[in-house]
Amino acid sequence: MIEIRGLTVRYAGTTVLDIPETTVPDAAVTYLLGLNGTGKSTLLRCVCGIIAPATGTIHVDGTRVRAGHSTPAGLGMHLDHRAFDPHHTARRHLRWIARARGLAPDRVAEVLDTTALTEVADRRLGQYSLGMLQRVGIAAALLTRPHTLLLDEPLNGLDIAGIHWMRGLLRELADAGTCVLVTSHLLDEAERNADRVVVLGPGQLLADAPLPEFLRAHDATRLEDAYLCVTNGHPS
Template identity: 50%
Template structure:
């Protein structure tokens, strides 16, 4: 478990993170989201002990990460997958890390196989593609079979098969008891991967909690309704009930402001035959934009 309590980080006169408190739970995948400049990288670096908070506390499994006698088994991290010597092979790179914790050579072979790098393990890292470099970074993070995994943009540069592999990997690790924190700008992928979300904006906490709850609290869901006869009576009844009704086609309504059960009850009361009644939750992307609209550093003008 990762715990941040009232954490603030200043660089001179600039506040990068302010009064930040949240918990990353064990056996869950937590997505760390926010626009550029929100404080995500600073937060991850404080968790890993690379930056010291100006105030507040950061604990991993109840203590600062820097106090752990075997840090590679406590946290596996990938912040910059390409911060490696380009002249080394992947095998040599991983073996040098393994030696710091007296990990057996077979563990290097295991993570190479797990990440699909066995056939290129002896090639120079400088010849690797972006996706291969990402896989190597993940291999290094997994080397110590850590209790906690921290990954910054792990699917960057991966093809669809690689993206699916990372998703299944982190979910599998979480199901086995690993604490997983993943930062990403890909909302569609995070929606399929994360159990919980932590959303930052301008260094402050904007939202935190289970994914469905965060999305529901930031957006308005709708109900798609298709009628088998004249939708007029139902439309009038919905308007009287204070619902918003958008009539896209002759027999299709998009209803906001009331739950699907209420729509069904009004259809019954007005004698409207329904061919379709489907609650539609807003997307994570819509929720993200709603939550961070006032925390974006750079905005482009809207297209005309």
């Protein structure tokens, strides 16, 4: 579970993110939606302790997140598909992370299998497609068997089969009790798989509700219509 209270982030004196309060629950897939520049990635980086907020608190599974300190043990994350050494193989990359986090080496083989990378695990990452790099990042996020999982645009670069696989993986994790928070611009996919949606406008919280409740509040049957309504992209 992620608990955010009184969170503000400022750059050069300008407030770029202001979230009075929200809770991302366990056992659910929550989609974080919003246009580019509305603060989605900034929020995930605050939750991970990469960015220090100007004010407010964040707790992950009851542990307060403090920027620059160690990552909460139950938190897994994939925030950037470019954060790889192209000369490493997937297996080497995952083994390095496992050692750094004090995990058993056997776990690497398990996540390679989960993400369907076993057959290409010894190929250099520089030869991987974007979709394959996304799978490596997801494998790394799963190494700790996280209770809270953050994924920033994980569907980018995935083909239809990959998106179908991702949908099933997120649902399986949530059904097992994991708190899953995903950013995406693919509203159709969010509509298929979200239990809850959080919508950001320019630096502020516009909506935070279970998907059925969000749709009812805007007299909509499609997520796209409700999203456009709350973001003023289309008249209600």
